Amino acid sequence: MLDIRMIRERADEVRAGLAKRQKGDEVAVFRIVELDGERRQKLVESEELKSRRNMESKAIGILMKEGRKEDAESKKEWVRETNQRISELEKEIGEVEMEIRDLMLRMPNIPHESVPVGRSAEENPEVRRYGHPKVFEFQPRNHIELCEKLGLIDFKRASKLSGSGFLLYMGYGARLERALISFLIDLHVNEHGYMEVSPPFLVNRECMEGVGQFPKFQDQVYITQEGVDESTLGSLCLVPTAEAPVANIHREEILNLSDLPKRYCAYTPCFRAEAGAAGLGTRGMIRVHQFDKVEMINVVHPDEGYGLLEDMVRCAERVLEILGLHYRTIVLCTGDMGFGSAKTYDIEVWAPGQNQYLEVSSCSNCEDFQSRRMNMRFKDAEGKNRFPHILNGSGTALARLFVALVETHQQVDGSIVIPEALRSYMRMDVIPAS
RNA sequence: GGAGAGAUGGCAGAGUGGUCGAAUGCAGCGGUUUGCUAAAUCGCCGUACGGGUAACCGUACCGAGGGUUCGAAUCCCUCUCUCUCCGCCA
CATH class of the missing domain: 1.10.287.40 (Serine-tRNA synthetase, tRNA binding domain)
Structure with missing residues (x-):
């Protein structure tokens, strides 16, 4: 607001x-x-x-x-x-x-002056690039093929359980997902100075309004019903991102200057209706109704907002570097930015089996747009109440990271080499071919 | 799910219809005193909105929303949340 x-x-x-x-x-x-x-x-x-x-x-x-x-x-x-x-x-x-x-x-945030003006995603400039698309001596398989071959994901039974757009991780696939979550949280907590939090996966409408999801984008979230009593319909929503609960932790509070910055890191599943989204209903893991994500949230003094945005992007980029994945970082132009953001970087990881880049992280400074909606304030050095900047960034989204990981580290026989940093979590070096 | 208790300023805690925006204590800020620290003492010390160049003024706020009344922190109704006990449950 x-x-x-x-x-x-x-x-x-x-x-x-x-x-x-x-x-x-x-x-x-x-x-x-x-x-x-x-x-x-x-x-x-x-x-x-x-x-x-x-x-x-x-x-x-x-x-x-x-x-x-x-x-x-x-x-x-x-x-x-x-x-x-x-x-x-x-x-x-x-x-x-x-x-x-x-x-x-219903009015979106004003873009920061440093954001390039543009109409759509085609006009997003690339700001950084790490590594190169991996060159294979064989035809790399895509993740669907790999996951089915190795029994990591049962796509067919997932849709039996919940319809299209859901995943059923099995065996080493489930273990890899769990390993990634632990790895990401440990990285951000131990090396990037975040505090781990584990929030509710259901939040009330005020929280959704606070982050800017409501009232304009209600159609994108799952709203619950308690029992069969119609009067209780819609009091809680499945979180579309950890941002919804975590950014709201200090809503309606007045923080002390010394409390800032608040740096939170949280794993949650993310539930998205994806109504009308392109790619919905296509097979695979690229666009699904439920995926896991580790999110970073920063509540900071306005003077530090943009410095911390750069810092947060680096935290997300490090994830990919450690896992040996090629990526590019882009800055979203004014026409492509999200509703509440004043400036957003997207990080796109290379998926060789898809022959395309996949968005695995979106890091935004919403400035005081959300804190004003939440009435979250802090006392500045003069004792005046001010609205802090709130930043959110994926660190990172998991389903697509999973895709990039298996597609990048696949061997000719279909086995997948586990990156060094994940081996202690996986308790194995290679996911065997069968 | 059932029964009970409660919600007042940063905190603690008075206040049951008329200068109550709210006593008092603690914490905080400023001054005086003091060799330092401490103590003592005096003053200040909520938020939001609106008006005004400003000093300042007005309005609203005692969990939320309604009601009674000329007038509500105080009486009535509804809701939310917290705590205690019982039941059920991972």
Whole structure:
């Protein structure tokens, strides 16, 4: 959510910033400014009435004590009438405020000035590259073939259980998934200074609104129903990312300056409806309704937001480097950025069996967009309450990492060499061919 | 799921219809005193929104939302959460 005062005082700047996303978001600014003026005018009117009413009420109390009943009665009558007018005004103010709030909640963040302007994913510049696409002396298999051959994943039975877009890891496949989760958390905790947290996998609507998922993207999440009672429908949502619970840990709190930065790292499964998404229903692990992910969340002083964004991207890149995987890092252009982000880097890992790059991490600084929605603040050096920057980054998503890993480290016989760093977790060096 | 207790400022804890935005204590900030530390003493010490160049002023907030009343932290209703006990359960 943007600052209403900024919209009021620097409407042109806000409009120009939103226009860079090239989605037409800036048109709502006019309406908000107009409604905001209406709101303040009515607010002044009602507060003046309240002020006079409060004075009269006090006077009534004094008159009653003095026994001047008839004087009190006439004042009571006046207060009654005034209250009527106040409640009419308040109703109008409430309606205006609801409309403003709804518009504000649906308005995306303004891109940071360093973000390249562009319309779509084709215009995302590459900022870094590590290694090269691996050259094979044989025709590399894709992950579906490999996983079926080695019995790592049972695609067919997964869809029997849950429909398309779900995975059933078996044997060494399940072990590899679990090993990756442990490896990632240990790396971020031991070497990158994060605190491990294990959050709920179901969160309430306030959390979803806090991170910007609601109200605009409700159709992308699974909402629960408790029992068969319709009245309890939808109080909790399956997390689409650990960001949903973890970024909200300090919602409605005022943190001390010395509490910052908060650096959290969490594993959760991620549940996504993927309604209308391209690639949905295709076989494999690239786009699924449930996948595992280790997420990094930083709550930091605004002065440190962008420095920590670079740091966080490096943390995610290290994962791939340690696992011996080729990747490229891109910065998303204004037209391709997510709703709440002011600046986003994507990391794409090379999957030789697909002959394509797969997005395994997205690292964003949402600045104070989310903290404002959550009303999460900190006391700065002057003792003033301010909104911290909140950053989130995948470190990394697992299903696609799994794909890149098996496709990159496959041998001619189909066996898969386990990267050094994973061997202690796997308690093996090679996943055998059969 | 059943029964009970509770929710007040950073914390502790008063306050059961009328200058209560809220006593008091602790913590915090500033001053005085003191050889240092400590103690003592005085003052300040919530948040949000709005008005004003500003000093400042107004409004709202005692878990949330309604209601009664001229007036609610205080009375009534609903909800949420926390704690204790019982039941069920991984």
